[in-house]
Structure formats: structure tokens, C-alpha cells
Amino acid sequence: MTDSHHDAVRRENLQRAQANGAQSASPLALAHPFNGRWTRRHWAHASLFATIGALLAAIVPGFSTALEAAPNTQRTTLSLALPQLRLARADKDHWQSVSLKPGQTLSGVFDELGIPYSQLEKVMQHPKIKPALRKLRPGTELSFNLPSDGSVRAMRIEAAPGIGDEPVELEFDGDALRERAIPQEVTTRTVVLSGEVGKSLFASARKLGLGSSQLNQLTDEMFKYDIDFDSDLDEDDRFSVVVDQTWKNGQLASTGPVLAATFTMDGKLKSAFRHLRNGKPEYFTPDGRSLKRAFIRMPIPYARLSSGFGGRKHPVLGRFRMHKGVDYAAGTGTPIQAAGDARVELVGWKGGYGRTVILNHGGGRTTLYGHMSRFAGIKPGQRVSQGTVIGYVGSTGLATGPHLHYEFRVNGVHMNPLKMTLPPPQPLSGAALIAFKSETSRALDKIREVEDVVFQLDDGSRVASTRKPTGIRKKG
Structure with a gap:
């Protein structure tokens, strides 16, 4: 190949490269220039752009009218009732009960519950509660209303001996302390x-x-x-x-x-x-x-008949002799009652009878009560009614154990108390x-x-x- 031929080829390549560079640098250069004939791609693009244009033409006027307030439009405001919201109260009532233990004091209870000492001072000075505080006993029920905010709202002392038959509630109101009556059913x-x-x-x-x-x-x-x-x-x-x-x-x-x-x-x-x-x-x-009846059959409650009326061998003397009354066995100190309305005739010691009381019921009738441990503060001449306590069981005189010896006499004659019939x-x-x-x-x-x-x-x-x-x- 000749040199002239090589130069011709080089010039042609150089011209072609310059033409391609100029075409790439132009922003309006098209990869597929329109050659005057519509292809399938061209028809699809045109249809898409036409649809978008139609939609914009229909929607945009509606936005413009919506943003403008109609001059004759009437506006109405409705007030709707909304449901109540249940909010948890931080200060709701919360009662706590305490039973006093042996040796526990009111100040100890207040300290245990974290109640300020200033509130304790108010309670201790309350005119109705102050006397009762000295009579608090183990087992007394105390209740406190302690809401979750850490305060004390009320205090209740339940009914108890020395306090009263009704519970007492105290209500704390700032610096004041009020008593509140608790309704009782x-x-x-x-x-x-x-x-x-x-x-x-x-x-x-x-x-x-x-x-x-x-x-x-x-x-x-x-x-x-x-x-x-x-x-x-x-x-x-x-x-x-x-x-x-x-x-x-x-x-x-x-x-x-x-x-x-x-x-x-x-x-x-x-x-x-x-x-x-x-x-x-x-x-x-x-x-x-x-x-x-004119006379009580048993002048002593809850006693046992230990010896009846009539002849018997005396438990102390050991020889046979007439038992002129009846014996009721009972513990020392058991109360003895007057068998009937009477006047006190004797209060004192009477031989083997020991400490003795004799009552005169009128009409020649008398009753005798022997072996007493002590008398019940009665005096001769005093009037007593049936059932009055006149003394207490003992074993004074001739007695082997604590019991009451009871005699009934009519005009001085001993009668069996268990068989007496009176109108x-x-x-x-x-x-x-x-x-x-x-x-x-x-x-x-x-x-x-x-x-x-x-x-x-x-x-x-x-x-x-x-x-x-x-x-x-x-x-x-």
C-alpha cells in the first residue's frame, strides 16, 4: 500500500471523529431523530400526554372554586355531647384498719403509718377523744383513711369499753378536726x-x-x-x-x-x-x-343437795341426830339469796352453825342460813326482798366442807323446806x-x-x- 493511500484513509477517519464529537456535544441531539414518519412509540407517547392534559383540565377548575367561599352559604356549628372520661382520682378514699397490740401506743400507730405528729397532737387534744385515749386496750380497732397522696383524711375509733357503744370518726380538714356521726343501721x-x-x-x-x-x-x-x-x-x-x-x-x-x-x-x-x-x-x-312463790325452793344457784331433812349420823359428831334442815354443797364464796321477802332478824355467829343469818318472813315463818364464810353487808332490822344476796357459802362452825345449811321454821317448828306448800x-x-x-x-x-x-x-x-x-x- 502506498503512502498517499494511507494519508487519504487518515484524513477520512479524522473528519468522521470530528463529526461524531460535534453531534454528542449538542443538547438537542436526538438518539432517534424524527424522520417525518410516526412510529408505534410516538403514538403511545402522544396518547399518554393527551390523557394527562384532559385530567388536569377537569380537576384544576374545581380546586379554584372550592377555595373561594360562597357568598350565600350558611354555616351551622353543632355542640356534640362527648362521653365522660374516667380519670383515676389520686386522692380517693383508702381505709386501713389497725388492731392495737399489747404495749402499742397511739403514737406508735401514727409513726408506723407515716402520719405526721402534728395530726396526732390534734387527735390527743380533741375533747371527746382525749378521755377515751387513756382507756385504749389491746384489741381496740382503729381505722384510718389514707389516700394515695400521702395525707390523712379521717380516723375512726371503733366502739369498745371506755370509748362508748358507737364508733367515733374524726375528719381532718386542714388545721381543723371535726367529729362526724357514723350512721348506724x-x-x-x-x-x-x-x-x-x-x-x-x-x-x-x-x-x-x-x-x-x-x-x-x-x-x-x-x-x-x-x-x-x-x-x-x-x-x-x-x-x-x-x-x-x-x-x-x-x-x-x-x-x-x-x-x-x-x-x-x-x-x-x-x-x-x-x-x-x-x-x-x-x-x-x-x-x-x-x-x-312465797319462798325460793333453792336459795343458792347451781348447788347440789348433799343432805336432806330428817334423822342422820352427824358427819362431825359421829352420832345419830335429827337434821333439821337441808344442805347444799357449793364452792366457798357462792352467793346465798334470801328465800323470800323478810326482815333481817340475826346476823352473826350462832354455835355450830358458824356465821348465820336468820330472816323473819312474817306469819310465824323464819328461815336460817348457816356456815357462811362472810355476810353481804346486811344488818338486823333491815328489810330485804326475795333473791337479795345475804351472804356467801363457807364452812364455819361444825362443817366438814363448804356448804349451806338451810332451815325453814313455822312458829318455831322445823319443817322440810322441800315439801313446804304456800299460797x-x-x-x-x-x-x-x-x-x-x-x-x-x-x-x-x-x-x-x-x-x-x-x-x-x-x-x-x-x-x-x-x-x-x-x-x-x-x-x-
Whole structure:
């Protein structure tokens, strides 16, 4: 190949490179220049741009009118009720109870609960609480209202001996301390407590909810003339007691006196009903006959007959001699009651009787009470009523152990106290009898609910049915 031919090729390549550089540098250069003929790609691009343009033409005028407020448009504002939001109160009531422990003081309780000493000073100076604070005992219930914000809102002292029968609440209000009355829900219910005597009448009665007051009414006032509570009762004998119970805020607060009571012993019924005569409580049979006797059969409660009336070998002297009274064995210090209304004739030492009291009941009747450990503050000439405590069981004089020697004399002649029969008080009649029957009807209805018993009157009529019991029977 010749040199001239090479030069021609070089010039042609150089020209072609310059032309390509100029075409690449131009911003308007097209990769595929339009050559006057529409391709498929060109038609697709044109259709897309036309659709976008049509949409813009339809939407943009709507935006312009929406942004302009119509001159005649009326606007209405509605108030909508929104639901209440339950917000947790940081200061809501929060009661905390504390039972005083032995040796614990009120200041110790305040310190334990983190209550400021300034609040304790206010409590201790409160005129009603200050005296009660000296009588706080272990077991006394204290309650404090301690909200979560760390303050103390109120303090409550529950009812207790020395404080009162009602709880006391103190409300803290800044620097003031106010007493607030606590509403009490008080109800009274007439109930029948019924059960078997069991091994111990006392234990069975206590199990039913009777206190010593009600039990004493049974043994010392209602049936003391007719029942020897040491020897007459068997374990399967039944008893029922009608009482009024007072409830406060759902808790038993007190039990009233016995309104009526029955004992069923070996199929025989003994009953008593409480009624006021001349302003004093007295007990009667269903037909209004008084259960009171001129003399108490046993002048000492819960005692055992250890020696009867008649001839016997004297336990100290060792020889046969007449026993002119009856002996009741009981523990030293057991109270001895006057067998009937009387005037005190003797208070002092009387030979083998030891410390002795003699009562004069009028009509030539006297009673003697021997071997006492001490007297009950009575003096000769003093008037005493039936049931008055005149002394206490002992073993003074000729006695082998503590017991009461009891004698009954009529015009100086010794009589067997267990066999004496004296006329009873007058029965109720007329308006008094009507009032009694009206008053006791409630107790009768209550007994009918739990006991299948019949009250037989002197005239042969009955005042209680033998229908099947409908109430719930509480067993001892």
C-alpha cells in the first residue's frame, strides 16, 4: 500500500471523529431523530400526554372554586355531647384498719403509718377523744383513711369499753378536726333459741348465744321454784328461749331479757312468760298464773343437795341426830339469796352453825342460813326482798366442807323446806289478763315455729297447736 493511500484513509477517519464529537456535544441531539414518519412509540407517547392534559383540565377548575367561599352559604356549628372520661382520682378514699397490740401506743400507730405528729397532737387534744385515749386496750380497732397522696383524711375509733357503744370518726380538714356521726343501721328481731340440755345447760345456752344475764333469769327467776337444775334435767331434755336481739350494721349488739321460755322434761312441759305487773317484771304461766312463790325452793344457784331433812349420823359428831334442815354443797364464796321477802332478824355467829343469818318472813315463818364464810353487808332490822344476796357459802362452825345449811321454821317448828306448800300470789285477771295475753302472743307464735308443744290451761283449753314446726330449730 502506498503512502498517499494511507494519508487519504487518515484524513477520512479524522473528519468522521470530528463529526461524531460535534453531534454528542449538542443538547438537542436526538438518539432517534424524527424522520417525518410516526412510529408505534410516538403514538403511545402522544396518547399518554393527551390523557394527562384532559385530567388536569377537569380537576384544576374545581380546586379554584372550592377555595373561594360562597357568598350565600350558611354555616351551622353543632355542640356534640362527648362521653365522660374516667380519670383515676389520686386522692380517693383508702381505709386501713389497725388492731392495737399489747404495749402499742397511739403514737406508735401514727409513726408506723407515716402520719405526721402534728395530726396526732390534734387527735390527743380533741375533747371527746382525749378521755377515751387513756382507756385504749389491746384489741381496740382503729381505722384510718389514707389516700394515695400521702395525707390523712379521717380516723375512726371503733366502739369498745371506755370509748362508748358507737364508733367515733374524726375528719381532718386542714388545721381543723371535726367529729362526724357514723350512721348506724339498727334492727331488732324476736328470735327463738332452742336446743337440748346436753351435759351442761350453761354450755348449751352459751352455744346458742345466751349470756349469763339470760341464764340467770331462767334459773333464778323463772323456774327456780319448779326445777332443780342440778338433778331434774336430763341430757335429752329440751329448752326454748324467746328474746329480742338488737343488731347494728349487721352485727349482734345486745340480747334483751327472756320474754318466754319452755323446758320439756320427760314429755312434761314447763313454761314461763315475762310480763310487767305494777311496773316490775314477773313471770306467769300461759293462762296468767304467777310463777312466783312465797319462798325460793333453792336459795343458792347451781348447788347440789348433799343432805336432806330428817334423822342422820352427824358427819362431825359421829352420832345419830335429827337434821333439821337441808344442805347444799357449793364452792366457798357462792352467793346465798334470801328465800323470800323478810326482815333481817340475826346476823352473826350462832354455835355450830358458824356465821348465820336468820330472816323473819312474817306469819310465824323464819328461815336460817348457816356456815357462811362472810355476810353481804346486811344488818338486823333491815328489810330485804326475795333473791337479795345475804351472804356467801363457807364452812364455819361444825362443817366438814363448804356448804349451806338451810332451815325453814313455822312458829318455831322445823319443817322440810322441800315439801313446804304456800299460797302463790294472785293470778292476773280482767284487763291485766287481756294485756298479758296480747303481749305474750308474739312469743307464743315464735315458739310454735320451732317447737311442737301444747300449752294446756286450767280450763282444758289449748293455746298452742301441735302442727309440724316450720321454723329452723337451733340445736345446742
